[in-house]
Amino acid sequence: MAHTWARWTAAAVVAAGGVVMPSAEAAAPAASATVVSVSKVHIVDGKPFVAGTYSCTGKLSHLWVSAKQGRGNLAVEGSGAKARAWWERTRDNKLNCDGNQHTVLVRLHRTDKAAHTGRLIPEPRGRRAWVQFCIVTGNNAKDLNEGTGGFDSSMKYRHVIRG
Secondary structure (H helix, E strand, C coil): CHHHHHHHHHHHHHHHCCCCCCCCCCCCCCCEEEEEEECCEEEECCEEEEEEEEEEECCEEEEEEEEEEECCCCCCCCHHHHEEEEEEECCCCCCCCEEEEEEEEEECEECCCHHHECCCCCCCCCCEEEEEEEEEEECCHHHHHHCCCEEEEEEEEEEEEEC
């Protein structure tokens, strides 16, 4: 399922023009992606943030981060329809894919889907969110479109906290 998701995401990223392309045409190492760790969802002034540590290589890259809350199992493919709140970051996702480890702080935005415009509710009510932190990399569009580049993700329920 993750491989199919990677292909769909990569195709959508290329079609949307949301790919980072360095200007240098030097030979690049094989594309790779590793998600090392992902933080809790922090609500600061009503805005959700997630931090993730990663490493990657490749000339093209895309990061997608999402947090959903609602009833039922939001870990299941297609469960977004059940989400009461769905926040994500799909634009301006520039990654430093130099093979070193980096940490990025990502501010999430409400999705454009009217049914998912609720706020993420923090603890102490025990609210958690299904958080997806996904990286797709490649050295060319073919790598991204065919899923032959790098892909890694962390998809887990995370606590939502204030601050």
